[in-house]
Amino acid sequence: MVARRRQVRGRPLRDAVVEGLREGTLNAPRFRERPAGVALVGGGPGDADLITVRGRRLLAEADVVVADRLAPQGLLDELAADVELVDASKIPYGRAMAQREINRILVERAKAGRFVVRLKGGDPYVFGRGYEEVLACAEAGIAVTVVPGVTSAVAVPALAGIPVTHRALAHEFTVVSGHVAPDHPESLVDWAALARMRGTLVLLMAVERIGAIAQTLIGHGKDPATPAALVQDGSMPGQRAVYTTLADAARDLAAAGVRPPAIVVLGPVVALARPDDRAG
Numbered sequence: 001m002v003a004r005r006r007q008v009r010g011r012p013l014r015d016a017v018v019e020g021l022r023e024g025t026l027n028a029p030r031f032r033e034r035p036a037g038v039a040l041v042g043g044g045p046g047d048a049d050l051i052t053v054r055g056r057r058l059l060a061e062a063d064v065v066v067a068d069r070l071a072p073q074g075l076l077d078e079l080a081a082d083v084e085l086v087d088a089s090k091i092p093y094g095r096a097m098a099q100r101e102i103n104r105i106l107v108e109r110a111k112a113g114r115f116v117v118r119l120k121g122g123d124p125y126v127f128g129r130g131y132e133e134v135l136a137c138a139e140a141g142i143a144v145t146v147v148p149g150v151t152s153a154v155a156v157p158a159l160a161g162i163p164v165t166h167r168a169l170a171h172e173f174t175v176v177s178g179h180v181a182p183d184h185p186e187s188l189v190d191w192a193a194l195a196r197m198r199g200t201l202v203l204l205m206a207v208e209r210i211g212a213i214a215q216t217l218i219g220h221g222k223d224p225a226t227p228a229a230l231v232q233d234g235s236m237p238g239q240r241a242v243y244t245t246l247a248d249a250a251r252d253l254a255a256a257g258v259r260p261p262a263i264v265v266l267g268p269v270v271a272l273a274r275p276d277d278r279a280g
Helices: 003-021 055-059 099-109 129-138 154-159 191-196 208-221 249-256 267-274
Strands: 036-042 064-067 083-087 115-121 144-147 173-177 200-206 227-232 240-245 262-266
Touching: 003 200, 036 055, 055 115, 064 099, 099 115, 099 129, 115 129, 129 144, 154 200, 154 227, 154 240, 154 262, 191 208, 208 249, 227 249, 227 267, 240 249, 240 262, 240 267
Parallel strands: 036 115, 036 144, 064 083, 064 115, 173 200
Antiparallel strands: 200 262, 227 240, 227 262
16 A cells, blocks of 8 residues: 555656656756757747647757747757757848758758757748758758648737638638738739738738738729738737738838737738727
8 A cells, every 4th residue: 555655646756757758848868869860840939838749859859959030939948058059040131041051051960960950930831941941951861850830820810819710701811921022023922813812811021011012902902991910929928919901001010110020910800809990
């Protein structure tokens, strides 16, 4: 009876240790055989709790972590002291590590026998240039594990109280990159088609060009009164949202001092987050 009581009392500690090792939250020696090559990990929209269990586990096994600015910074503070941390930030209007240099570091460190985690914000295949990094590794004969992440295109509107779909309001949603203006020769977006859509439009990397985007959509027939939300620092303690309309989005964004990272959501679902409809 005594032995059994001791076993039961020790069970919570045992379970906590196992859970910590599984999730990578326990700073203990890495006894398991380390993976080989590179892991391309989507870190989610920013909050450290929104990375996947697999992504956090691989991060705990890393010898080298190559991290984006939008990767969950709280997780970097948990890395073991012997882990090499490479800042691969691409800062809007500021310094940026060239993609070629990022690819070189991934390949070089992996060829040296180190396990490399490429930690990115959101999902690595949603405007994250993740596939370019996979190709660079593949060409060098480096094995790559891809771990999807929670994309900010869906998570950030949700955290602001906006569902991107609703059976009575939106039967589709479209995610668009705003990193080039609508009239730029490199733009691949059919803005006229987007203007005809009745569902939800989510714009990433569109802060600088929201005025041109709004004018283009309105010029193709989009209602200027379409509800709009500008959500900055989604999932983080400083998250804030500005509610407006398509026609006034650029003016209100500037007045509120909205800066990247921010997401623009357009469509009738935005009104669900503010039922008093002050935007109208």
